[in-house]
Amino acid sequence: MRNVGVSPIPKLKRKGEKPIFIPAFENVDRMIEEAPVREKIAFILASVIGLRISEILALDYSDIQGEYLNISKHVTRNGVIEGLKADVQRLLPMPKGLLSLLDKTSLGYMNH
Numbered sequence: 001m002r003n004v005g006v007s008p009i010p011k012l013k014r015k016g017e018k019p020i021f022i023p024a025f026e027n028v029d030r031m032i033e034e035a036p037v038r039e040k041i042a043f044i045l046a047s048v049i050g051l052r053i054s055e056i057l058a059l060d061y062s063d064i065q066g067e068y069l070n071i072s073k074h075v076t077r078n079g080v081i082e083g084l085k086a087d088v089q090r091l092l093p094m095p096k097g098l099l100s101l102l103d104k105t106s107l108g109y110m111n112h
Helices: 025-034 037-049 055-056
Strands: 070-071 073-076 079-082 090-093
Touching: 025 037, 055 070, 055 073
Parallel strands: none
Antiparallel strands: 070 090, 073 079
16 A cells, blocks of 8 residues: 555635724623623633633522632542643732622621
């Protein structure tokens, strides 16, 4: 048998990269207002305090410490794990308007 020097299967043509689209502030505010609650929470956490999607998905109500969010875990293919990509735990201020979107019965400090 001899090796074939050229593949009979044509290569896929690469599509040109699309430019990054950054929406105007007014459009971002409108997107947040019109989004369902779950997406609204994720959008606020990502856009206001800059959390990664893996950090947002790992958050739960036990991470709320008064006026702050304790960011100490993230989601991987193996589930939620302790530790972060940069290996630095962060305590970030709670974004304005986020508390009103959360389930009040799940907030630990409000049940007392």
